[in-house]
Amino acid sequence: MSREAIIQEAIDTILKYDQPRAVQVAEQALAEGLDPVDILTEGFSAGIRKVGDLFGRGEVFLPELMLSADVMKSVTNTFESAIQGKSTQKKGKMVFATVEGDVHDIGKGIVISLIKTQGIEVIDLGRDVSVSKIIETAVQENANLIGTSALLTTTLMEQKKLEDELKKHGLRDKFKTMVGGAPATQRWADRIGADAYGEDAAEAVEKSLSLLNK
Amino acid sequence: MEKYFTRLGDGSAVWMTEEDIRWDLEEGMKDAADRGRIPELTDDEMQRLFEIITHPEKTVSCERGNEGVVTFDAGTLKLPVRAGIPMDRMATILTHERALCSDTMELCTTDYSYKSIKNFVHEEAMSMELAQLNSIIPIFYGAMPNLGQYTKPDGPIDNWSELLPLAKIPEARAAQEEAVEHAARDMVYISSIVYDSGADGINFDTVGASGDGDFLATLKAVETLKNKYPDMPVEIGMAGEFVLGMHGQLTYEGDRLAGLYPHQQVKVCEKAGATIFGCVINTNSSMSFAWNLARTVTFVKACVEAANIPVHVNAGMGVGGVPLTNTSPTDATSRASKAIIEIGKADGL
Amino acid sequence: MAVTHEVATGMGGIRTAGDLVARMQMTKGMKLKEAKEYVAGKLGISVFELSDSYRMKEIREQFDIGHVLDRDKASYGMEAKFNIAKLLGIPINSVENFKKKIGMI
Numbered sequence: 267m268s269r270e271a272i273i274q275e276a277i278d279t280i281l282k283y284d285q286p287r288a289v290q291v292a293e294q295a296l297a298e299g300l301d302p303v304d305i306l307t308e309g310f311s312a313g314i315r316k317v318g319d320l321f322g323r324g325e326v327f328l329p330e331l332m333l334s335a336d337v338m339k340s341v342t343n344t345f346e347s348a349i350q351g352k353s354t355q356k357k358g359k360m361v362f363a364t365v366e367g368d369v370h371d372i373g374k375g376i377v378i379s380l381i382k383t384q385g386i387e388v389i390d391l392g393r394d395v396s397v398s399k400i401i402e403t404a405v406q407e408n409a410n411l412i413g414t415s416a417l418l419t420t421t422l423m424e425q426k427k428l429e430d431e432l433k434k435h436g437l438r439d440k441f442k443t444m445v446g447g448a449p450a451t452q453r454w455a456d457r458i459g460a461d462a463y464g465e466d467a468a469e470a471v472e473k474s475l476s477l478l479n480k
Numbered sequence: 481m482e483k484y485f486t487r488l489g490d491g492s493a494v495w496m497t498e499e500d501i502r503w504d505l506e507e508g509m510k511d512a513a514d515r516g517r518i519p520e521l522t523d524d525e526m527q528r529l530f531e532i533i534t535h536p537e538k539t540v541s542c543e544r545g546n547e548g549v550v551t552f553d554a555g556t557l558k559l560p561v562r563a564g565i566p567m568d569r570m571a572t573i574l575t576h577e578r579a580l581c582s583d584t585m586e587l588c589t590t591d592y593s594y595k596s597i598k599n600f601v602h603e604e605a606m607s608m609e610l611a612q613l614n615s616i617i618p619i620f621y622g623a624m625p626n627l628g629q630y631t632k633p634d635g636p637i638d639n640w641s642e643l644l645p646l647a648k649i650p651e652a653r654a655a656q657e658e659a660v661e662h663a664a665r666d667m668v669y670i671s672s673i674v675y676d677s678g679a680d681g682i683n684f685d686t687v688g689a690s691g692d693g694d695f696l697a698t699l700k701a702v703e704t705l706k707n708k709y710p711d712m713p714v715e716i717g718m719a720g721e722f723v724l725g726m727h728g729q730l731t732y733e734g735d736r737l738a739g740l741y742p743h744q745q746v747k748v749c750e751k752a753g754a755t756i757f758g759c760v761i762n763t764n765s766s767m768s769f770a771w772n773l774a775r776t777v778t779f780v781k782a783c784v785e786a787a788n789i790p791v792h793v794n795a796g797m798g799v800g801g802v803p804l805t806n807t808s809p810t811d812a813t814s815r816a817s818k819a820i821i822e823i824g825k826a827d828g829l
Numbered sequence: 830m831a832v833t834h835e836v837a838t839g840m841g842g843i844r845t846a847g848d849l850v851a852r853m854q855m856t857k858g859m860k861l862k863e864a865k866e867y868v869a870g871k872l873g874i875s876v877f878e879l880s881d882s883y884r885m886k887e888i889r890e891q892f893d894i895g896h897v898l899d900r901d902k903a904s905y906g907m908e909a910k911f912n913i914a915k916l917l918g919i920p921i922n923s924v925e926n927f928k929k930k931i932g933m934i
Contacts, residue, residue: 327725678923
């Protein structure tokens with residue numbers, strides 16, 4: 267099977283949530299000597315981004331989104347040994363939390379599930395998490411990226427507090443930051459000095475990858 | 481080249497050329513038509529939208545005779561709680577009636593979820609009785625279905641937000657089905673008591689915020705209430721422009737709920753017995769006001785045309801083309817208001 | 830936000846006939862045009878006049894259905910709603926409750 271056919275097949279298995287077939291395709295790619303990182307990025311990950319886009323249009327639902335993420339997990343396991351030391355794209359570690367005073371985490375859960383499928387390790391601190399806890403974990407884990415979510419206009423200020431505290435402790439350049447949640451906007455991200463804003467789950471994935479490649 | 485003052489979806493000011501505004505109007509309209517699989521706006525309607533957006537005056541208003549009716553969600557939360565004005569709910573209702581000239585009002589409590597109201601519903605009923613003695617405008621009682629409140633740690637049911645990422649799909653679905661029954665029962669219980677105390681109607685607000693289960697619970701509650709009180713006015717106000725598929729397979733009278741857009745949502749609400757439908761179209765904060773408004777009007781027009789009941793479009797912070805800021809500029813709000821009523825032909829806001 | 834909408838496209842509540850049109854949407858599920866025509870018919874005025882606060886002040890005082898500025902002996906709150914129910918030919922939930930409580934029905 268050609269590279270193009272394998273890539274198409276990989277995308278298809280994700281769109282159809284077909285775990286056994288996805289693993290078969292991954293094994294076939296390895297057997298044919300194709301670059302696993304290439305197949306992951308252009309095939310399976312592209313499929314995930316497509317599912318994310320369909321989810322954003324109300325054409326695919328959360329269970330399907332989670333199933334596709336699960337298929338992706340099996341594929342990455344299959345590729346794991348082959349990929350070691352061959353990454354063309356810088357992947358990293360991300361600390362993620364819903365800010366203090368806010369207990370909403372449906373959106374955060376969706377974003378994390380998708381980001382994980384792109385080979386980024388995510389440490390989910392849950393909801394109602396203080397800025398000090400977020401920074402402490404990011405330092406301990408040597409994270410590259412900090413993502414915060416806030417649903418309420420009243421808790422949005424915690425995202426600014428995070429930026430201020432990072433600056434105060436001389437840590438601002440150590441991490442990239444991304445903000446999201448219903449009242450957050452690009453302008454808000456610019457104002458507080460966050461590195462990125464994710465409008466929805468699909469955009470959050472794209473922006474995370476882009477930040478890690480910087 | 482002449483530039484017009486307008487806004488971005490986050491409320492910030494921007495100057496745009498005629499070409500850019502027309503481009504964004506076209507793109508916003510087409511995005512709605514494509515997502516909802518609904519008709520595009522006509523050239524005349526697009527021209528009217530352009531004229532509304534570029535009107536030189538700061539605020540705009542509808543032509544005489546085109547006015548619509550206004551209903552409120554989170555009614556008595558806005559002045560005494562969010563604005564911090566030391567006034568009780570009775571004074572809030574009368575302020576809306578006598579000073580702000582609202583057509584209707586909603587009595588509600590700070591914890592705006594039906595589940596939370598169970599413990600003090602009889603006190604709420606007393607407040608409703610008092611409000612009804614003193615007010616003239618129709619007073620709804622309202623809250624949110626908030627299905628998430630039935631999950632651990634706040635409720636008895638396993639949390640599907642935790643089950644889904646573990647790919648425990650059947651378990652997550654079963655949990656939602658169980659929560660639907662709890663929520664529907666609570667909504668019927670509370671609505672019955674406040675209606676018996678004289679409420680003019682019941683408002684189910686932000687429906688679908690916890691997904692298709694949230695919507696199903698509301699539809700079931702409305703159906704039961706309408707069987708019990710055939711004359712009860714019921715408004716169903718949605719949470720978003722499409723129903724989030726947290727479960728994905730829930731149906732009401734044969735219609736799958738997940739993924740329904742406003743023109744489809746209203747038909748399901750009609751089947752359940754709703755009297756007013758609160759249509760929601762989300763504002764994208766990164767796009768221009770023109771893009772968002774064209775998109776909103778396209779969805780609204782299709783929804784109103786499909787509906788046999790009045791449609792009141794949500795036009796608050798971050799919905800209905802209104803920018804995503806809690807102090808939305810009046811230039812943008814008034815333009816959204818006019819376009820929704822006059823081009824979208826909504827029955828109210 | 831409420832004020833902006835009211836000024837831009839709102840009917841005007843009890844300054845005009847906003848509450849009455851709202852009642853017809855709520856109780857009969859009437860669309861805007863039908864609700865306005867129904868109310869105008871009951872008041873004996875044109876649809877155009879429903880949102881004219883000058884005309885509606887006279888009408889509201891004539892039918893004694895409450896207005897933003899009270900005067901002595903004018904109907905207020907529940908009293909005004911008794912008159913609205915009669916005028917529009919619809920039951921108003923709180924009015925029916927009131928009647929039951931005082932033994933009228």
